[in-house]
Amino acid sequence: MNFYDRLDTAWKFNNSVLCIGLDADIEIIKDYEKSIFEFNKNIIDATHDLVCAYKPQISYYNAYGLERELEMTIEYIKTKYPDILVILDSKRGDIGKTSELYAIEAYDRYKADCVTVNPYMGSDSVEPFTRYKDKGVIVLCKTSNPSSSEIQSLRIKNETEEKKVYEEILDLCINKWNSNKNIAVVMGATQVEELAHIRSLSDEVPFLIPGVGAQGGDIEDVVNNAKTSKNKGMIINSSRAIIYASKDVDYAKNARIIAKQTRDEINQYI
Amino acid sequence: MNFYDRLDTAWKFNNSVLCIGLDADIEIIKDYEKSIFEFNKNIIDATHDLVCAYKPQISYYNAYGLERELEMTIEYIKTKYPDILVILDSKRGDIGKTSELYAIEAYDRYKADCVTVNPYMGSDSVEPFTRYKDKGVIVLCKTSNPSSSEIQSLRIKNETEEKKVYEEILDLCINKWNSNKNIAVVMGATQVEELAHIRSLSDEVPFLIPGVGAQGGDIEDVVNNAKTSKNKGMIINSSRAIIYASKDVDYAKNARIIAKQTRDEINQYI
Numbered sequence A, B: 001m002n003f004y005d006r007l008d009t010a011w012k013f014n015n016s017v018l019c020i021g022l023d024a025d026i027e028i029i030k031d032y033e034k035s036i037f038e039f040n041k042n043i044i045d046a047t048h049d050l051v052c053a054y055k056p057q058i059s060y061y062n063a064y065g066l067e068r069e070l071e072m073t074i075e076y077i078k079t080k081y082p083d084i085l086v087i088l089d090s091k092r093g094d095i096g097k098t099s100e101l102y103a104i105e106a107y108d109r110y111k112a113d114c115v116t117v118n119p120y121m122g123s124d125s126v127e128p129f130t131r132y133k134d135k136g137v138i139v140l141c142k143t144s145n146p147s148s149s150e151i152q153s154l155r156i157k158n159e160t161e162e163k164k165v166y167e168e169i170l171d172l173c174i175n176k177w178n179s180n181k182n183i184a185v186v187m188g189a190t191q192v193e194e195l196a197h198i199r200s201l202s203d204e205v206p207f208l209i210p211g212v213g214a215q216g217g218d219i220e221d222v223v224n225n226a227k228t229s230k231n232k233g234m235i236i237n238s239s240r241a242i243i244y245a246s247k248d249v250d251y252a253k254n255a256r257i258i259a260k261q262t263r264d265e266i267n268q269y270i
Helices: A003-013 A036-047 A067-080 A096-109 A123-130 A146-152 A165-175 A192-201 A219-226 A251-269 B003-013 B036-047 B067-080 B096-109 B123-130 B146-152 B165-175 B192-201 B219-226 B251-269
Strands: A018-022 A053-056 A085-092 A114-117 A136-142 A155-157 A162-164 A183-187 A207-209 A234-238 B018-022 B053-056 B085-092 B114-117 B136-142 B155-157 B162-164 B183-187 B207-209 B234-238
Touching: A003 A085, A003 A136, A018 A036, A018 A251, A036 A067, A036 A251, A053 A067, A067 A085, A085 A096, A085 A136, A096 A114, A096 A123, A114 A123, A123 A136, A123 B146, A136 A146, A136 A165, A136 A192, A146 A165, A146 B123, A146 B165, A162 A165, A165 A183, A165 A192, A165 B146, A183 A192, A192 A207, A192 A219, A207 A219, A219 A234, A219 A251, A234 A251, B003 B085, B003 B136, B018 B036, B018 B251, B036 B067, B036 B251, B053 B067, B067 B085, B085 B096, B085 B136, B096 B114, B096 B123, B114 B123, B123 B136, B136 B146, B136 B165, B136 B192, B146 B165, B162 B165, B165 B183, B165 B192, B183 B192, B192 B207, B192 B219, B207 B219, B219 B234, B219 B251, B234 B251
Parallel strands: A018 A053, A018 A234, A053 A085, A085 A114, A114 A136, A136 A183, A183 A207, A207 A234, B018 B053, B018 B234, B053 B085, B085 B114, B114 B136, B136 B183, B183 B207, B207 B234
Antiparallel strands: A155 A162, A155 B155, B155 B162
């Protein structure tokens, strides 16, 4: 099954485009849970019927030597809930052999279904990932952080047109990197006009949309501007607003409440 | 001691700007060495009087779950040869808490002296690193790979001037991110005209120059275009040409021969 078909299956599985970011910070959860794996497991078990994907952010594991907890988390999801996608949020970006090794890290070592990739070094950093035909490659395009415009929104000029850096990256995604139909792009929820603009340029490429919840993106605006005519077209991520819905022993129960609210609110507008 | 002073000390220590990239591939070395750590240790012991820095590329460790070998390698260098800098080549780039965690990964977990950073997400991805005043932050500017121009050399325009994306990143490095005097930039050796141009814009910011050796950059051209009027101004990296000088049990002896040739050739032109 190619990646777009797998994504379609994941969307239909729970009638959801919601992705929960597993940004479990050991410094926060240590007061009420014994390991990141236990925390993730409880979040997953409490929300597995509400999401299309989980997105572990690898820095929480890499910073403290907790790679084994990440391996166990992904193994748990893929064993117990195989239709739900795992997006490894590692934003790796390098070239040649190094980029091939990062693809091995994401797809072979951690067994993720998709991975986020930084395109600053060009095709050399993307193609070692897109070669894995059944896996998803989610390219940073326009991100949700305050300083995202410093590089991404620079106006570029060539002979025939004027556009921004992130539009050039979208061009590369659509016209150069997507021959295996496994490219998606990161489009921040905090940039609603840009969501609509990018969607007008491509009805096919799925968006991974961070910035809903703690970062302040409005769900109605996001969905109305990002949905496609053909399918759901987006994966909407929320991390802290769900996993830290309460910072106490009831965290999983409260995560479920917020996840369900978020999934249902999104579905109102699709 | 601030980072620029530490770099100056490292340059003087062995009268060298040579950096050896520790890109030890377990798939290659397993035929003649028992672990990456043993391989690195032998390379280091054979070349420690010829270099200013070692640069382990983290993907070789992350791909196969060999993080412990990387920790041991850096610990070995910092214990035995404390004046030699360790550059962790991880090219991380993320925002907020995540970026802070990647700084913890580089500086606290692995105890590297410097780290490479991808600037595509803007200041949010650089500032969590530059806060560590005695550590170096090496920002990707113009890289040495074939597709580096796809994004980095896009021509941008604003009201007053026309320049390229990588020049805007250099501007941010010089004017916004360098208040702690700990910024360096990656400038590929395969782009000699660009080396000269960037050097004309800043006599202060050190260059990390990959692409000499296996990637084909010419040493005389590189040094003549990258050196500064005040100090050495550059860290020239070579990885495979040195560590795989011979792929057999004599690898360390042969690595030393090539490292010495390279260091001496560089010094001819400084």
